Amino acid sequence: MRLLFLSVGLIFFLMSACDVSKNKVLVKEIVVEAPFEMAALSVPDFSDCRRFEITDFGAEKGNIDKTTKAIAEAMKRASKNGGVVIIPEGEWLTGAIHFRSNVNLHLEEEAVLLFSENPEDYLPMVYTTWEGMECYNYSPLIYAYGCKNIAITGKGLLKAKMDIWRTWFPRPEAHMAGLKKLYNMAAKNVPVDKRQMVGSDANFRPQFIQFNRCENVLLQGVSIENSPFWVIHPYICNNVVIRDVNVFAHGHNNDGVDPEMSRNVLIEDCVFDQGDDAIAVKSGRNQDAWRLNSPAENIVIRNCLVKNGHQLLAIGSELSGGVENIYMTNCEVVDGAKLNHLVFIKTNERRGGYVKNIFVNDIKSGKIDKGVLGIETDVLYQWRDLVPTYERRLTPISNVFLTNVTSSGAKFVSRILAQEALPVENVVLKGVRVDTISGERYIHENVVGFEELEDFEQ
Known part of the structure; x- marks a missing residue:
């Protein structure tokens, strides 16, 4: 009888130990x-x-x-x-x-x-x-x-x-x-x-x-x-x-x-079919983001399909905490998706922050409404007349690289509209091909270090 009691106790102990092992959240690493x-x-x-x-x-x-x-x-x-x-x-x-x-x-x-x-x-x-x-x-x-x-x-x-x-x-x-x-x-x-x-x-x-x-x-x-x-x-x-x-x-x-x-x-x-930007990287607005001081960084987007939206990759306009190290690769935008840009970086005089080290490789797209790359530093939408600029902080933007990007049609390849006081720096396009361009290939104001190369190395 005592042996039976000990056996039952042992079985109960083993079951409990098993239950504990069944309640453990493991953490895996992804390289x-x-x-x-x-x-x-x-x-x-x-x-x-x-x-x-x-x-x-x-x-x-x-x-x-x-x-x-x-x-x-x-x-x-x-x-x-x-x-x-x-x-x-x-x-x-x-x-x-x-x-x-x-x-x-x-x-x-x-x-x-x-x-x-x-x-x-x-x-x-x-x-x-x-x-x-x-x-x-x-x-x-x-x-x-x-x-x-x-x-x-x-x-x-x-x-x-x-x-x-x-x-x-x-x-x-x-x-x-x-x-x-x-x-x-x-x-x-x-x-x-x-x-x-x-x-x-x-x-x-x-x-x-x-x-x-x-x-x-x-x-x-x-x-x-x-x-x-x-x-x-x-x-x-x-x-x-x-x-x-x-x-x-x-x-x-x-x-x-x-x-x-x-x-x-x-x-x-992932598959994105939505009424606004597919992926929009942000880092807060104005004073709140300056207080929090937490940049958006080390973000990788790969193997995604976009069926509709405003941009494939948007950065901003809420970017006051800073944005760096963004890598998008091997993504596709279907023809008829109604996108404005494949990459659009937007900010204004109230934001501050910074944008740097943006890498976009191996992108296929149908016709887009505006262009492959857009960078604008005076985007305020409904806020322009609604509220004042409490503190003026411009946004330094640098090191933007697009490689092996194709589109069947667009109005322009790149439009970069920056302030004279703070030009956009170091934008490099390699192997960016648009079958039909309906307007000017480049529309640039205040850009330092823009380069376009026809080919790229695999």
Whole structure:
């Protein structure tokens, strides 16, 4: 009898030890080749972690309250030792999802997370951003703040209902007043907790996915449809991998991916079909970014396909923290994609910051509306007359290299419009070929060290 008791105890101990091993988040390293020094990326691996089905926590199809609470409880349980929160096949209506560390949100094939369009489902407010300025606003649909080792994976669909959000796309007087209010608070360094942008008609739309101040982030395999604002927004993050993601979002400000003030980022094997820029590298706006002092750096984009958008690669205009070491390679833009530029760097006299070491290689494109390369230093959009320039800081831009880039048609190859006080420096094009150019090949103002070579070495 005593032997049996000891045997049962031993079995229980071994099972417990096994369970512990099943609750460990591993971290793998990814070595990325780039024309600049870049450390190996660290990403989480949940293959040895427990799985937590949301139906075990009370999720019901069509019941937003039960499903939202079930996901939150599953996240809480999974986070204790590391775990995978499973969204099973079917459509699951939910409100905001707030991540915890050491959690993988996994959507099984044919699973749909359908996010409510009701702004009330994204309250209370969270610490977030609006176009490079920090504030408290509606929660992003999926929000992670200060998390480590997190992932969204699977072959399912993340979809936003747009019934209300699309009515917020216009910029009526109340919205413009909200923009002005936030700009002035940021310019005067009003504490972020005082910048509360909910409760008026400013209608600041939330991002779909925001990873805010996170480390070791993986987004892989899922499809994303519709978004109130920017689609994927890694903000002040380190070690981010976005892989095999399909984006379809044709609303206002629907950038595909906006890595902002983030470093060590890999974006690969993705398909972008959206209403704004495909990849927009940013580093904050004006005084907020000068305060945070966190440049966007070491970002690699490769093997991506773009079906629609404004630019293939945009840098700015929120770039006040600085942008350096960006490498895009082996990407394609389909014919008829309606892009303005393949590469567009934009800033203005309020931004400061800097842009340097931009490498774009092996790009194929159909006809584009404007040109292969655009650099403009006086881009202010609606802000030009809305608010004043509190402090004038120009943006040094240098070391921009485009190699083996082809397009079937464009108005120009490059248009560089810079200030006389601070010319753009060292722009080199090698093997850039446009079949039909309808205007001038180059439109340049205040450029030092521009060079175009017909051929390049393989």
